[in-house]
Amino acid sequence: MKKITAFIGSARKKATYQAIQEFEKNLKQHEEIDFEYVFLSEYNLKFCQGCCQCFEKGEEFCPLKDDRDVLLEKIEHSDGVIFATPSYAFQVSARMKNLLDRFAFMFHRPRFFGKTFTAIVTQTIPVGDNIRKYLENSGANLGFHVTKGCCVWTLDPMTESQRKKLEQKVKKCSERFYKGLIRSKPPVPSLFRLMLFRFGRLGVQHANVRNYDYYYYKDKGWFESDYYYETSLGPIKKLFGYFFDFLGRQFVKHM
Numbered sequence: 001m002k003k004i005t006a007f008i009g010s011a012r013k014k015a016t017y018q019a020i021q022e023f024e025k026n027l028k029q030h031e032e033i034d035f036e037y038v039f040l041s042e043y044n045l046k047f048c049q050g051c052c053q054c055f056e057k058g059e060e061f062c063p064l065k066d067d068r069d070v071l072l073e074k075i076e077h078s079d080g081v082i083f084a085t086p087s088y089a090f091q092v093s094a095r096m097k098n099l100l101d102r103f104a105f106m107f108h109r110p111r112f113f114g115k116t117f118t119a120i121v122t123q124t125i126p127v128g129d130n131i132r133k134y135l136e137n138s139g140a141n142l143g144f145h146v147t148k149g150c151c152v153w154t155l156d157p158m159t160e161s162q163r164k165k166l167e168q169k170v171k172k173c174s175e176r177f178y179k180g181l182i183r184s185k186p187p188v189p190s191l192f193r194l195m196l197f198r199f200g201r202l203g204v205q206h207a208n209v210r211n212y213d214y215y216y217y218k219d220k221g222w223f224e225s226d227y228y229y230e231t232s233l234g235p236i237k238k239l240f241g242y243f244f245d246f247l248g249r250q251f252v253k254h255m
């Protein structure tokens with residue numbers, strides 16, 4: 001049975017929770033799913049102190065002793081993950097941002113390949129999709145296969161037509177997520193993601209100091225591989241890959 005975990009950046013069981021409940025209901029129409037709700041407010045997650053030990057020496061050197069690894073393990077044991085947050089001051093809630101800060105070492109060393117990710121944002125002022133895009137990018141940086149999320153308008157109380165709209169948007173979002181979930185292997189990267197990988201590894205290889213990232217990349221074989229994981233790039237993307245390596249080397253030479 002597939003395991004899905006929803007990380008929720010609101011402390012209330014209201015709009016964001018309702019959107020996730022709707023998502024769960026839709027997903028379960030496809031097959032039986034083990035669905036877990038994780039309210040970040042119920043976990044002890046301290047603010048990052050900015051010491052950079054996780055980047056430079058490894059995440060086990062983080063001086064904060066709290067629930068970071070409990071949350072991380074929940075992702076490791078999941079096939080798919082949803083990051084859901086209300087808009088607070090036109091951004092993700094502080095709880096959600098704190099989770100991303102504490103997971104930022106995995107932006108350097110992504111690991112959730114083959115797992116599906118989506119984002120759900122609730123807001124009262126429908127000014128755009130920036131928060132959803134921010135969360136989706138964060139998911140991709142962590143290594144997930146990201147399916148387009150949704151941004152829903154939630155007034156309190158909600159009118160019938162607003163509720164209908166929420167249901168439709170969440171349904172579409174869950175359909176995309178489910179398609180991602182049943183993929184047999186992770187997708188071929190986009191040119192943009194391929195470029196980030198090729199430039200990123202040059203940065204790691206030619207950094208002034210050989211920190212933890214260097215040994216991690218070496219250990220994973222990422223200095224020689226086409227991408228983070230085995231994938232068939234095809235001739236055009238292969239060529240682009242060489243081109244990005246070339247560009248990156250020129251950049252490093254002239255730095």
Ligand SMILES: Cc1cc2nc3c(=O)[nH]c(=O)nc-3n(C[C@H](O)[C@H](O)[C@H](O)COP(=O)(O)O)c2cc1C
Binds near residue numbers: 091124
């Ligand atoms: C501190 C705070 C800041 C908020 N800022 C915004 C905002 O900038 N834009 C917006 O559209 N809604 C904003 N809202 C409204 C919430 O995003 C909205 O009501 C959301 O659906 C609440 O989700 P919840 O019921 O799961 O807590 C804010 C709410 C709070 C409490």
